[in-house]
Amino acid sequence: MSKTIQLFKVVKYSKKRIDADKVSLENFITIDNILQNRAGIMTAINLPPSNNAMPAYGVDHILVGNIRPYLKKIWFSNREGGCSSDVLNFEVNQEYFPKFVYYSLFRDDFFNHMMRGAKGTKMPRGDKNQILDFIIPDFDFPTQQKIAAVLSALDVKIELNQRINAELEAMAKTLYDYWFVQFDFPNEDGKPYKSSGGKMVWNEHLKREIPEGWEVGELNEIANITMGQSPPGKSYNENGEGMIFFQGCTDFGYRFPSVRQFTTQPKRLAKKGDILLSVRAPVGTLNIAKEDCCIGRGLAALNGKDNSTTYLFEVMKYFKQVFDRRNVNGTTFGSITKDDLFSLKVIKPDEKILEQYQEIIQPTFEKQNKLELESQTLTELRDWLLPMLMNGQVRVA
Secondary structure (H helix, E strand, C coil): CCCEEEHHHCEEECCCEECHHHCCCCCEECCCCECCCCCCECCCCCCCCCCCCEEEECCCCEEEECECHHHCCEEECCCCEEECCCEEEEEECCCCCHHHHHHHHCCHHHHHHHHHHCECCCCCECCHHHHCCCEEECCCHHHHHHHHHHHHHHHHHHHHHHHHHHHHHHHHHHHHHHHHCCCCCECCCCCECCCCCCCEEEECCCCEEEECCCEEEEHHHHEEEEECCCCCHHHEECCCCCEEEECCCCCCCCCCCCCCEEECCCCEEECCCCEEEECECCCCCEEECCCCEEECCCEEEEEEHHHCHHHHHHHHHHHHHHHHHHHHCCCCCCECCHHHHHCCEEEECCHHHHHHHHHHHHHHHHHHHHHHHHHHHHHHHHHHHHHHHHCCCCCCC
């Protein structure tokens, strides 16, 4: 067993400040844009209203979400910027290798420690003093560097997959918008339909023109939809008994959810490949079922009729943009009812156009799935290695 040391001897809470005019969406970190389950960050949606100075973080700082620590929000900074007061901002002492300390806090043990000292029930918040009592391994500096290098190599590959998937995601969105929002799908001559003078007709439901021959229907006309139902609480477990269970979007990842919970009394089921939709705040968050599973009341499962699930996935991403815009404007969706979900208005394209779209987008969709599955395998390997490297069971040369 390696030597250990208390966290307060290794890090300090940064007291640096930064002027609000030096903070942008790209370098502002808040509790909302650190991703749960240690998945990094996303670009902030909005900036704080205040023009006053705010806490500043720097390169190689460790940022941790301090509200609901069980969500495991942590990020190793590669830039300078500002953060909200709900984000713990650790600055590592010079005697320790920052990336090693980051991986020391990356473990479940750290977040469990935070929860043991947390105050509050609905929105538990970590105790900043108690957090610093956490014990981490105390290796010599070269060993810290070697351990960090092994774990970083896996993270680099995971991040590469994520970047490729983000590019594929952007391409898929562009194609969907081009064909089904701007209506510039290829006409019979291969030219953009609307831009080339294709006939458009007014649709009263959407309050806009759509291509002649296309229809507007409800979501349940293009999708099979299953609303989740929670099993009895006594049936929940985390030791693999029964069927995989997702209550809501807590365990959602970039594309597939992480398996954490099971139930021995499943009620409503999602099939492998179904779209999982969060129907409670945040409404519209999406994942894909990696295997058959049970879904609770926070989720719905959807698959496309006539083998059109890839098209349906883009439709649901478009709806998520609508929900997100309303959230930004202050009209927060606490939940969406079955009737509201089933009756969402959707465009029903010409069948030939939809078939062409499916042929183009299906390989991209499958490539994204493959990359995400690979990333999950690498993540499992990293998380298996992490505790053994930290307690000295596995040594690096």
